[in-house]
Amino acid sequence: MIETAAALEPTFGGPLLVLAILLPVVGVLLSFVLGGRFAERVALALAPVGLVLALAIAFLVWRSGAPVVYNIAGLAPPLGIALRADGLSGVMLVTAALIVAAAGFYARATFATPEGSTEARAPFAFWILLQGIWAALILLFIGADLFNLYVGLELLTFAAVPLVCLSGKPETLVAALRYLMFALFGSVFYLLGAALLYGAYGTLDIVLLSGRVAPLPAVWLAAGLMTAGLLAKTALFPLHLWLPPAHANAPAAASAVLSGLVVKGSFVVVVRLWFYVLPALPGDAAQVFLGALGSAAILFGSVLALRQPRLKLLIAYSTLAQIGYLFLIFPLASGQHPWTIDGWNGGLMQTLSHAFAKAAMFLSAGLIAESLGHDRIAEFTGAGRAMPVTFLALGLGGLSLMGLPPSGGFAAKWLLLRASVAAGHWVFALVLLAGGLLAAGYVFRILSPALADGSLVLKSPPQRSREHAALALAVVAVALGFAPQEFFDFLQIGRMAVAAQP
Amino acid sequence: MTPSTLAGLVGAALVGLGLYGLIVNPQPLRKILAFNLIGSGVFLVFGIVARKGAAAGFPFDPVPQAMVITGIVVAFAASALAVALILRLHEETGQVLLDDENPASLPSEQGAGK
Numbered sequence: 104m105i106e107t108a109a110a111l112e113p114t115f116g117g118p119l120l121v122l123a124i125l126l127p128v129v130g131v132l133l134s135f136v137l138g139g140r141f142a143e144r145v146a147l148a149l150a151p152v153g154l155v156l157a158l159a160i161a162f163l164v165w166r167s168g169a170p171v172v173y174n175i176a177g178l179a180p181p182l183g184i185a186l187r188a189d190g191l192s193g194v195m196l197v198t199a200a201l202i203v204a205a206a207g208f209y210a211r212a213t214f215a216t217p218e219g220s221t222e223a224r225a226p227f228a229f230w231i232l233l234q235g236i237w238a239a240l241i242l243l244f245i246g247a248d249l250f251n252l253y254v255g256l257e258l259l260t261f262a263a264v265p266l267v268c269l270s271g272k273p274e275t276l277v278a279a280l281r282y283l284m285f286a287l288f289g290s291v292f293y294l295l296g297a298a299l300l301y302g303a304y305g306t307l308d309i310v311l312l313s314g315r316v317a318p319l320p321a322v323w324l325a326a327g328l329m330t331a332g333l334l335a336k337t338a339l340f341p342l343h344l345w346l347p348p349a350h351a352n353a354p355a356a357a358s359a360v361l362s363g364l365v366v367k368g369s370f371v372v373v374v375r376l377w378f379y380v381l382p383a384l385p386g387d388a389a390q391v392f393l394g395a396l397g398s399a400a401i402l403f404g405s406v407l408a409l410r411q412p413r414l415k416l417l418i419a420y421s422t423l424a425q426i427g428y429l430f431l432i433f434p435l436a437s438g439q440h441p442w443t444i445d446g447w448n449g450g451l452m453q454t455l456s457h458a459f460a461k462a463a464m465f466l467s468a469g470l471i472a473e474s475l476g477h478d479r480i481a482e483f484t485g486a487g488r489a490m491p492v493t494f495l496a497l498g499l500g501g502l503s504l505m506g507l508p509p510s511g512g513f514a515a516k517w518l519l520l521r522a523s524v525a526a527g528h529w530v531f532a533l534v535l536l537a538g539g540l541l542a543a544g545y546v547f548r549i550l551s552p553a554l555a556d557g558s559l560v561l562k563s564p565p566q567r568s569r570e571h572a573a574l575a576l577a578v579v580a581v582a583l584g585f586a587p588q589e590f591f592d593f594l595q596i597g598r599m600a601v602a603a604q605p
Numbered sequence: 606m607t608p609s610t611l612a613g614l615v616g617a618a619l620v621g622l623g624l625y626g627l628i629v630n631p632q633p634l635r636k637i638l639a640f641n642l643i644g645s646g647v648f649l650v651f652g653i654v655a656r657k658g659a660a661a662g663f664p665f666d667p668v669p670q671a672m673v674i675t676g677i678v679v680a681f682a683a684s685a686l687a688v689a690l691i692l693r694l695h696e697e698t699g700q701v702l703l704d705d706e707n708p709a710s711l712p713s714e715q716g717a718g719k
Contacts (some may be wrong), residue, residue: 182668250672257679261686268690276694280633283690287640287683288627294676296622301669302654496616 111180111310116163117173120186121157121243127238128266134231139222141497143215150204153237156199160245161193161593170597180308180416187247187309189597191451192362195244195371199456202363202462202576203237209466209572210356218555225269229357235262236360243368249307249380252372255291256336263365266357267349278348278525281553285335285345289369292332296508299325300380305327310379324453326381326389333376336369339430340400343423347407350419358415359576362422363462367454374450377433378598397430398534405541409548414468414478416460417545418441418517421504424538425457428519431531435522442525445600449518456511456583459547460503467497470565470573480549487550492570494553499577501546503584506539511583609653616653619646633701644680648673675719 130149134142161169170189174180188196214226239262242255264286268279286515296388303322304315316322333343339345350362377390404424411417432450438441470493472478475486489495503512516535523531620644626639654666658713666688 148632151636249673254675255681261682263688264686268693271693271697273694273697276697280687280690282693283683283687284633284636284640287687289644290683291640291643291647291680295650296667298647298654298672300690305666346632358672444661527621 111174111185111308112172113174113177114167114170114172114441117162117186119156119163120171120173120188121175122246123153123160124151124186124238124241126156127234127241128336131231131235131238134234140226140228142227143211146230146234147207147211150200150207153206154197154200155198157193157196160188161197164190164193165593166186166598167217168596180311181306184251185247185310187597188245190594190595191374192244193370194366194451194594194597196386198458199237199240199244201579202231202285202360202458205358205572205576206356206462206466209359209469209569211355212566212569213354213356213469224464228265229269229354230261232266233357233360236266236365238262240364242369243371246412247309249300249309249312249376252375253294253297256290256293256369256372259365259368260290260336263361265354266361269354269357270352274348274351275352278345278352282345282349285338289335289536290330292328292335294332296325296327296329299328309375309379311523313382316381316383318384322381322384325382326376326386329376330373330389330393333369333373333572337366337373337397337429338423339426339428340403340423341396343400343404343426346423347416347419350422350465351413351415354480355465355472358419358469359462359465362419362465363458366426367429367458368424370426374432378436382437387434387437388451388582388584393430394528394531395433397427397433398531400430401426401534401538402426402427402541405538405545408545409541412481414471414480414549415465417480417549418464418468421464421542421545422457422461423462424542425453425504428453428457428515428535428538431519431535433521434528434531435519435526440526442522444591444595445518445525446522448514448594449520449522451594452511452518452586453515454584456503456580459576459580460500460510460512461584463575463580464500464504465572466569466573466576467493467500470569471497471574474561474563474565475559476562480552482551484551484555485553485559485597487553487555489559489561490565490570491565492574493565494550496552496570496573496577498546499574499581500541501542501550503577503580505542505546507543509584510581511586512580514584514586522561566602610650612653616646618651619643619649621646631702632690633687637684637691640687641680641684644676650674651676 126149130145134145170187174185214224214229216223239255239259246252258474264279264283268275299321335342350358366432401424404420408417408420411420435446503510506512506516520532522534623639623643627636651669654669691701
């Protein structure tokens with residue numbers, strides 16, 4: 104109980120958490136009021152400020168070795184609402200800031216307000232929605248109250264869905280509508296679960312709940328409802344139907360944010376639910392079930408990715424498979440065993456490396472589609488020579504997806520593999536290996552025609568600066584493979600069920 | 606039967622009806638109505654949950670009420686967004702279906718970067 108009391112006390116630097124949320128919200132309002140090309144300027148100007156704030160929060164967490172806490176209006180839970188940033192929040196905040204900045208930089212060419220006009224619909228909407236997504240993600244990463252997280256989830260949906268149909272074409276509208284349906288039912292189930300938890304314990308604060316939950320039928324029901332709702336939003340197999348059309352139809356910069364970050368937002372909430380709210384439940388069977396769904400997603404998504412004729416669809420199906428890896432964290436990091444440290448680190452490393460690798464790949468795919476005028480993989484012959492930097496970014500992203508060393512994907516899969524062997528979950532180890540092979544298959548399917556000899560006429564050469572934005576993200580995905588031990592110690596900060604050291 | 610038990614049962618029935626509508630109806634507009642039914646059921650359940658606050662020493666717990674109001678606003682915004690999308694889709698294609706066999710659900714040639 105002493106630990107719980109300490110976790111509720113506001114700490115030094117807490118106001119930074121409020122600033123981090125307010126910054127993009129103010130950006131949205133400013134963009135809306137000023138209008139026109141100011142939306143773009145505001146978004147691009149705030150991106151570095153947000154990055155500095157995220158780094159400052161991560162630094163405070165690292166220095167104190169404990170979560171940074173802020174109680175809104177000075178009222179402690181259960182009456183007030185707390186914001187809490189731990190190791191997980193720290194890395195996710197920095198990741199979100201980097202990817203939003205890169206996507207914004209990349210999108211300048213696509214979503215510039217045309218000369219001579221004061222305002223154009225698509226650019227104006229894009230810059231506001233981008234900041235909206237960013238605000239929602241920050242709220243999800245540092246929210247410490249289940250209802251607050253619900254508001255964050257809804258904000259994320261409302262900002263992400265219109266991004267899918269920015270072009271206004273019928274197929275994008277269908278994709279956006281289907282995405283919205285899944286997301287809406289996901290959030291209403293989540294809300295019902297939250298209501299049940301509130302009815303049982305009179306609070307929705309994560310720390311307070313974790314000390315109170317007992318394996319009652321109402322809690323199990325709430326856990327089931329909330330998990331099902333969140334899985335629909337995260338697009339875990341078999342609730343994935345909305346993802347490939349939505350992510351493949353969105354403009355490239357939006358796809359990068361949707362695939363790299365937005366699905367991670369609801370994933371972080373599932374992690375909060377099972378590892379922070381419900382560790383007291385004897386939920387081994389449920390955790391293994393989540394892992395089994397993840398394994399099915401890895402195999403199913405990879406096989407479908409192998410069969411896609413278009414690059415963007417292939418990358419979208421690959422996201423399905425990579426989301427599957429994330430859910431291996433549940434069987435591999437739950438409980439009090441020494442191997443759960445590896446499982447936890449591996450799961451989070453997968454979250455980060457996939458975010459960077461996938462964002463880089465979608466940005467590259469956008470450049471390829473613009474330069475070639477199509478994205479049919481079979482007609483890529485010679486494209487690697489025509490646009491080498493773009494394909495380098497695509498290849499480095501693919502390297503991380505396959506899990507080849509040295510890359511963040513390799514570190515993630517290696518840690519997950521070690522944890523699954525130590526835990527005796529042989530099936531997960533086999534799935535991890537098979538998933539790597541399948542990923543190699545679909546990445547080589549893109550690269551082998553592109554690197555073949557052939558002459559190809561580009562409609563327009565890709566812009567150098569945009570190629571570099573994609574390449575920078577891919578390099579981060581690879582560089583994560585060199586993360587030192589201190590980085591993994593950082594990921595453990597604030598983790599509730601910290602296992603005994605081996 | 607106390608009023609709160611009755612409210613709880615009505616809430617459960619609304620959620621059940623909404624779920625049925627969600628699964629059975631392929632039309633997006635009906636799905637939105639089903640979503641609103643489930644939402645109403647959830648808000649009812651949330652409302653009677655406030656009774657629990659009495660056990661914690663409050664005469665009546667105000668927090669669930671605040672959450673319900675937020676939830677209603679969010680559900681309204683969600684419905685409005687969905688209806689706007691449906692209207693736009695109807696303008697573009699003359700029909701509103703979320704059919705997997707529909708060729709329109711495949712990305713177009715120039716889908717990227719526009």
